[in-house]
Amino acid sequence: MKLSLEGKKVLLGVTGGIAAYKIPELVRLLQKRGASVSVVLTENGKRFVSEYTLKILTSGRCFSDAFGDGIPHIDLARWADIIAIVPASYNTIGKIASGIADNLLTTIVAASKVPIMLFPAMNTAMYENPVNQKNLEYLKSIGYRIVAPGEGILACGEEGPGRMPDPEEILMFIQQGLGDNAFSGIKIIITTGGTEEPMDPVRVITNRSSGRMGVEIAKAFFYRGGDVLLLHGRMNVPVPSVIQSISTPDTETMEKALQKNIKDAHVLVMAAAVSDFVPTYSDKKIKRKNSGINIHLKPNRDLLATIAKKWKKGVVVGFTLDDDSVLLESAYEKMKTKHCDIMIANSIEAIGGEKTRGYIITKEGEEWFETTKDELAWMITEKVRQLKS
Numbered sequence: 498m499k500l501s502l503e504g505k506k507v508l509l510g511v512t513g514g515i516a517a518y519k520i521p522e523l524v525r526l527l528q529k530r531g532a533s534v535s536v537v538l539t540e541n542g543k544r545f546v547s548e549y550t551l552k553i554l555t556s557g558r559c560f561s562d563a564f565g566d567g568i569p570h571i572d573l574a575r576w577a578d579i580i581a582i583v584p585a586s587y588n589t590i591g592k593i594a595s596g597i598a599d600n601l602l603t604t605i606v607a608a609s610k611v612p613i614m615l616f617p618a619m620n621t622a623m624y625e626n627p628v629n630q631k632n633l634e635y636l637k638s639i640g641y642r643i644v645a646p647g648e649g650i651l652a653c654g655e656e657g658p659g660r661m662p663d664p665e666e667i668l669m670f671i672q673q674g675l676g677d678n679a680f681s682g683i684k685i686i687i688t689t690g691g692t693e694e695p696m697d698p699v700r701v702i703t704n705r706s707s708g709r710m711g712v713e714i715a716k717a718f719f720y721r722g723g724d725v726l727l728l729h730g731r732m733n734v735p736v737p738s739v740i741q742s743i744s745t746p747d748t749e750t751m752e753k754a755l756q757k758n759i760k761d762a763h764v765l766v767m768a769a770a771v772s773d774f775v776p777t778y779s780d781k782k783i784k785r786k787n788s789g790i791n792i793h794l795k796p797n798r799d800l801l802a803t804i805a806k807k808w809k810k811g812v813v814v815g816f817t818l819d820d821d822s823v824l825l826e827s828a829y830e831k832m833k834t835k836h837c838d839i840m841i842a843n844s845i846e847a848i849g850g851e852k853t854r855g856y857i858i859t860k861e862g863e864e865w866f867e868t869t870k871d872e873l874a875w876m877i878t879e880k881v882r883q884l885k886s
């Protein structure tokens with residue numbers, strides 16, 4: 498199990514909905530991650546996205562004729578590792594739920610034994626129509642994965658549920674659908690980003706953490722079926738909307754959110770760059786003075802040490818960042834005093850960047866890494882999995 502989708506075969510079913518315009522982008526994203534992609538278009542799907550474009554992007558693997566060469570529905574059903582219907586129209590959902598197989602896509606679905614994901618996307622009234630809701634409930638009950646649409650302003654001008662997720666988000670769900678489900682039923686809380694400690698009503702003390710490491714860890718656990726909650730401070734990278742998250746800008750808010758959510762968690766990953774010092778707070782905006790001002794910084798609460806010590810229920814992953822000369826020694830020391838099962842010791846240049854290097858330390862000893870943050874995130878999920886099994 499790894500981050501790449503090399504060797505995975507994804508069949509995208511595309512039906513007659515406006516959101517079909519997002520499909521060429523999704524094809525590219527899947528291919529970039531290493532997947533082989535075939536597209537099956539319904540006749541009405543062709544009205545919303547160019548068959549020619551999809552043929553070019555998939556080197557000809559775009560199909561719609563149920564009576565073409567070979568036995569198309571059987572060949573394609575056998576070929577796929579997963580089927581994702583994006584967008585899934587009201588009509589096609591109804592047909593699948595009723596056992597109708599009157600075009601290539603619905604016949605492939607009938608003949609398939611692999612996981613099938615549906616991404617319903619339509620006008621809100623159609624989505625909320627009891628017939629559609631009953632169909633979706635039924636399909637869910639027999640093992641179909643239904644990815645609920647988002648809310649927003651729809652192509653028809655109405656506002657409400659019915660919006661298909663964006664290609665990046667669909668990619669995350671498909672990657673999860675192809676995953677090993679190693680963390681199914683496991684709640685993982687991850688902190689990330691830099692905290693902003695208020696000095697006065699308009700100023701804060703913060704640091705250069707981008708929050709990227711925690712986002713990559715959240716994605717990696719999500720891909721492996723985990724129930725992820727991300728508590729984040731100030732971020733320089735977007736938080737994917739498919740990841741459940743809470744904004745916790747300063748230490749106090751982050752601590753409260755941790756205390757509230759930790760009770761039923763199984764894994765705690767503390768990747769946030771929580772300020773080591775906090776300024777004394779002034780209720781009034783500090784006035785500019787030509788002679789300058791002195792800021793008094795007092796030591797901040799150590800969230801990792803205090804929370805992990807009290808919690809003692811599951812796996813704790815701590816992070817530390819230090820100069821290379823003291824990195825390993827300081828990491829071992831912190832691992833002991835802060836009650837961590839796994840410690841990630843990053844060298845200083847990890848802050849803000851896409852790559853990192855350092856040590857991943859467990860009770861068995863340390864392992865050197867020099868890699869991208871998404872790969873490190875994957876390694877962390879593996880270490881946690883080993884500890885839990």
Ligand SMILES: Cc1cc2nc3c(=O)[nH]c(=O)nc-3n(C[C@H](O)[C@H](O)[C@H](O)COP(=O)(O)O)c2cc1C
Pocket residue numbers: 511512513514515516539540541542585586587588589618619620623
């Ligand atoms: C402009 C336009 C936009 C449409 N958008 C959607 C849509 O977003 N979702 C949907 O379920 N149906 C939508 N429809 C209706 C479907 O295209 C129609 O039900 C069709 O029979 C679906 O066929 P298929 O499921 O075989 O692809 C739209 C129709 C039109 C004319």
